[in-house]
Amino acid sequence: MDLTPFLHSDPDSLADEALLSVCVSGRIALAMKGRFFLRCFCESFGQRSLIGCAVTDEDTCLHYLEQQPFELLLCTDRLEQGTGYDLVRQAKQKQPGLKVVVLALNDAIPVEYDNAAWLEAVVAEVDIFENRKPLEAAILAVMGHHSYRSPSLRSGQLPYLSCPRLTPREYEVLDRLAQGMTDKEIAEDLVVSEQTSRTYTKRLLRTLEVNNRVQAVLKGMRCGMVQI
Template identity: 35%
Template sequence: MDLTDKISILIERRKVMRKAIITSGLDLSVALAFGKESSLLPLVYCFANPSLIHYIGTDAQSCLDAFTTKAPGFLVCSDELVGGDGFTLIETFKTKHPRTKTFLVCTGLQIDARVHTADWIDGIFYLQEALEGKGVLQEAVIAAVGGHRYRSKQIRSQTETTSALQLKERDYQILDCLADGMSNREISAKLHISEETTKTYTKRLLGNLGARNRLHALILGLRFGITSIAQ
């Protein structure tokens, strides 16, 4: 299978993620804690600059010991760790370093019940989603720096339902256009509707999502797993 055409998408996702981090003012450093060494290297490739990774390990205690004073901007860990688990590590880490944005990666087929209640974790997604190039890491980072919790589409499909949002097909189309960074004029051209109608649909979308503005709608869409960036 030729995946050459995906290179430009990967580059664009990384640009968007980096811009979001820089704008937020957060530290760019990253800590990676994974129970299986074989999962670490593939995940490193998801980052724009591996030199920003200041810690790589397989257990919770060494990760905590590595950051007794200055904390990384981001902590990414697996649900299972050597001698522990990611849920507990993140909860302990957040207590000591509340500004650090934390992400949990589910590595197995069985999802831990704690994903339903782990509000202290900024983002949760499956390892397979990251390795398949679905952009979940980038989406999680964008949502987290905006102050929102993120759960990937696959995670949410097993934990929550978005039926209460009462979105229509046109709402999803508008949301996907917002994810592509389109203006009202570009949206109207793509969907073959007037700019005035585009504004009406966009306003309705914001109301259905409970969003304050277009950016907030995009962040909520990423969080709810009903859109993605750089598709």
């Protein structure tokens, strides 16, 4: 899936609060598993015009990297085709100065890649639940030519995760968030007003005790409530 051509034509926002507030001046490449992650991370950067690649597979991302220089690559370890780690290895060969941050949906780094010089920053999925903004810390680190591992990767211990009980309506909203739907799309699908859809989402975030939709979906995945 390649959402790059639609970056500047889709005004709908998925984010309740910005997932990222760091400033990146160069071109950004995103390679994420699924539409949900792509849309959320696209919305996380204030200057969406800097995003020159928003795809879900390894080969398409490498194609974009061959066309022009990029400053930052943000990817998930799992992709719809290929893997984030193989993508990073090849991307660094094509553009040695590229800064890279990997979001580890598996909460671990494969042994064969753990000490690789080209793997600059990795953030475990579980650490995003906490209000420590590890993705921002990772980007700031690589922009300053430093390496980074999020807290659970450094300690080797996963934080405790409580899984609350959702109402049937909250399950419906969570499932649609995981599909990458906007408030407007959720409203149309549930046959309610857009304002009601926003209210449902806010209630879901409170129940899950998270701050934004990315955290909600990731926590829902870990608790077995939803799949992407």
